[in-house]
Amino acid sequence: MHTDTGVFGRSHELSSRRHEQVVFCEDDRTGLKAIIAIHSTTLGPALGGTRFYPYARESEALQDALRLSWGMTYKAAAAGVTLGGGKAVIIGDPAVDKTPELLAAYARFVETLGGRYITAGDVGTNTDDLDIIGRHTGYVTGRSTAAGGSGDSARLTALGVFNAMRAGAESVWGTASLAKRTVGVEGVGKVGRELIDLLLADGAEVCVSDVNDAALQLVSQCHPSVRLLSSVATAPVDVYAPCAMGGTLTTTSADAIEATLICGAANNQLANPLVEQALTERGITWIPDFVANAGGLIQVAGELRSAAPAEVESDVAGIFPRCRNIITAARAEGIGTGAAANRFAERRLDAIPRSI
Structure with a gap:
């Protein structure tokens, strides 16, 4: 039985279709701690929301990112869209830790992936947050109509x-x-x-x-x-x-x-x-x-x-x-x-x- 509980082991436990890339993002100045999980880009760039949540342990945040990104691959494939599956989690309490500076730092990490991952909203994030993220990366969707997006989903x-x-x-x-x-x-x-x-x-x-x-x-x-x-x-x-x-x-x-x-x-x-x-x-x-x-x-x-x-x-x-x-x-x-x-x-x- 496979007992490795690291990143590779957890990906294997979810499915034989393993994750392509997992990125750990940290910014000391803003306190950002985020994980971006790209499960598949087979059908197109990996799309998935950013979840801002006060995980008790980093291992729980990683597990959530892996499970949710895997699910996004199947969701996109079943929905017939030309997108792959990804997901991001930001560790923290959005009511306390979310700031424009932190979101900007996160956006810059998304930008470094060059379009392999496109973010959107999820638990703890909204269209206002996506508008801020969109000022620092073009790889975002779900922004407000005022910012040229389609609004809340x-x-x-x-x-x-x-x-x-x-x-x-x-x-x-x-x-x-x-x-x-x-x-x-x-x-x-x-x-x-x-x-x-x-x-x-x-x-x-x-x-x-x-x-x-x-x-x-x-x-x-x-x-x-x-x-x-x-x-x-x-x-x-x-x-x-x-x-x-x-x-x-x-x-x-x-x-x-x-x-x-x-x-x-x-x-x-x-x-x-x-x-x-x-x-x-x-x-x-x-x-x-x-x-x-x-x-x-x-x-x-x-x-x-x-x-x-x-x-x-x-x-x-x-x-x-x-x-x-x-x-x-x-x-x-x-x-x-x-x-x-x-x-x-x-x-x-x-x-x-x-x-x-």
Whole structure:
């Protein structure tokens, strides 16, 4: 068994498709500590957001960068865009440590990669931050419309998840509608709130949970009909929508979940590959996160090629038939939806000779 827990070992543990490059960035003047992980440039430059998060240990930051960048490769391949997979993490509390100087220092590291990595927004970063980064490197997307970008990607990310959820509903209940279904949204940040709007407009009953009380109160003020719960993961809901941090689907939670369908915006929802098997054995349909939450990626890919907003929105709507095809393939081949989605992405990756 491979026991090396260093950078190379961790890349091997994730997949036989190892990372091309991992860059450790440190700037004493601003206190910047960042990791940029480039998993693949097979289909194009590696694109992935910058996550600003107070990791307790540097090893956790590295693991997040490796896992998220690997996921971006598959997300881009499945979404049909001409981009590879990358991700960056900045270690620190964005509420305390984020400064224009630190972001500028980070941007200069991105610039040194010469376009092999293009950054965007993620947890802890927003369009204002991307505008600052964009003053020091051209390898950035997702900037504000005032700065020439396409703006925040939350709406289209949520739209993609909603379309994926509709495909899941069609496979489970025979109709591509969430009307009269109870959906539990875990995490009511920007994407979660946008998803709630779409669900309510479709006639769904919504309950939510979040560790941030202020975020919950904001939802309650906007939508008094939405129920606030301490947890939705094991609540009596039809659909569980994880939209916060990843890893909430464990072998333990898989046994306790009452939902028939799982579809959300969070990345890396499965704590380990065995979870999907546990869900399948219980008859629970899981829509792979990297397919469902690709709306934001599709938006910034459109920004890079100067696509019209209507064209981009149409591309995001394409997540519905993509999910339908993946569910159909999984059932026909007797495999999980995650495995079917991986095969879908890998066929596109394997069609192009790997090179650096």
